[in-house]
Amino acid sequence: MNSDSEKSDYLLLFRGADWHKDLSPDEIQKTMTTWMAWFSRLMAEGRCKGGQSLAPDSKVVSGKMKNVVDGPYAEAKESVAGYFILSVSSLEEATEIAQECPTLGYGTTVEVRPLLARCAASELAAREMATAEV
Amino acid sequence: MSSTPAKSEYLLLFRGLDWHRGLTPEEVQKIMIDWMAWSDRLVAEGRSKARSSLSGGGKIISGKDRKVSDGPFAEAKEAVAGYFLLEVSGLDEAVEIARECPTVPFGATVEVRPMPAQCLASQLAAAPLECIAEMLNGRSVTSPVTNAAASALA
Numbered sequence: 001m002n003s004d005s006e007k008s009d010y011l012l013l014f015r016g017a018d019w020h021k022d023l024s025p026d027e028i029q030k031t032m033t034t035w036m037a038w039f040s041r042l043m044a045e046g047r048c049k050g051g052q053s054l055a056p057d058s059k060v061v062s063g064k065m066k067n068v069v070d071g072p073y074a075e076a077k078e079s080v081a082g083y084f085i086l087s088v089s090s091l092e093e094a095t096e097i098a099q100e101c102p103t104l105g106y107g108t109t110v111e112v113r114p115l116l117a118r119c120a121a122s123e124l125a126a127r128e129m130a131t132a133e134v
Numbered sequence: 135m136s137s138t139p140a141k142s143e144y145l146l147l148f149r150g151l152d153w154h155r156g157l158t159p160e161e162v163q164k165i166m167i168d169w170m171a172w173s174d175r176l177v178a179e180g181r182s183k184a185r186s187s188l189s190g191g192g193k194i195i196s197g198k199d200r201k202v203s204d205g206p207f208a209e210a211k212e213a214v215a216g217y218f219l220l221e222v223s224g225l226d227e228a229v230e231i232a233r234e235c236p237t238v239p240f241g242a243t244v245e246v247r248p249m250p251a252q253c254l255a256s257q258l259a260a261a262p263l264e265c266i267a268e269m270l271n272g273r274s275v276t277s278p279v280t281n282a283a284a285s286a287l288a
Contacts, residue, residue: 011188013214025266032258039255053254054145054247059225061232062243068229073149073245074212080147080247082255095193099200109196111207113214114189120216121173121187124166 009049009115010094012084012101017056017076019106034102042084042097051084077107085115143183143249144228146218148235150242151190151210157240168236176218176231187216211241 020028042048056079058071072079088094091114098110154162176182190213194203207213222228225248232244250257254269261269 009186011186011217020270025263028266028270029258029261029263032255035255036259051253052143052145052249055250055254057248059229059232059246060243061229061235061238061246062241064239066233066238068233071245071247073147073243078208080214080245082253083145091191091193095195095202098193098195099202101195104195104200105198109194111192111194111214113192113207115186116189119170119185119187121166121169124163125170127163 007087007089008117010086010088010091011113011115012051012086012094012098013080013111013113014082014084014101014103014108015074015078015080015111016103016108017072017079017081019103019108023106031102031106038100038102039084042086047086047088047093047097049085049087051082053082054080056081078109081108139223141221141223142251144220144222144225145247145249146220146228146232146235147214147245147247148216148218148237148242149212149214149245150237151213151215153237153240153242155241165236165240172234172236173218176220181220181222181227181231182218183221184219185217188214212243215242 060069060071060073086094094112098112101110173185192205194207220228228246232246235244
């Protein structure tokens with residue numbers, strides 16, 4: 001077992017809001033039961049720190065005028081439907097977990113992204129302050 | 135009982151990796167100082183519960199054969215660069231915060247996504263079969279579960 005200090009955080013983004021399109025209610029429920037068992041196991045193993053599903057209705061803010069329009073941002077196939085935050089020893093382990101996703105066979109895509117230990121914005125800001133102190 | 139109005143969670147997804155294109159290093163740093171001040175203020179106010187930036191690297195898994203490929207995941211303009219997890223009184227407040235994002239005027243996009251009080255997957259796993267289609271088609275955001283959960287905790 002690795003100690004916590006050797007672990008890094010990874011974000012799994014589950015993309016695709018229409019995986020259930022061609023499934024019966026029974027198949028959907030069976031898939032979601034498998035999904036919850038998978039999530040509960042990862043939580044119990046300490047490899048998942050949390051996760052959530054996202055509601056499909058959303059707002060999108062962009063542009064110089066900071067316009068607000070109704071979402072979703074992306075097409076149903078690419079839209080983010082939920083996420084897990086993993087605490088694991090490597091990108092390979094995070095990828096292995098992503099490959100266990102129960103809806104992969106129905107069109108879901110899983111994006112695995114390393115979370116930066118230190119926020120990129122704070123690094124850029126700190127660099128400026130260090131320069132200013134010199 | 136608490137007099138604090140019920141709060142809901144919203145995820146802000148910051149999209150766009152190239153907002154800094156065309157800016158000088160000095161301008162980029164000034165915007166990032168604004169960003170950190172904004173982000174720290176939201177945490178201090180108790181309106182932001184979690185935040186992180188994402189590394190540009192990573193993997194994509196897709197298809198029945200669970201194929202693994204390297205990024206890029208989306209065009210630089212659309213790729214997710216980081217997120218905030220907000221706890222606020224409603225969608226309007228979450229959108230107001232999104233409009234304060236310092237990189238939006240330079241091309242970043244903020245996607246505001248409500249988080250259901252109870253995870254949809256667990257609801258679908260437990261619901262009567264005749265409710266499944268309705269839940270997937272017209273699922274509501276503000277679940278009465280929020281108030282029940284709040285009362286249980288009080």
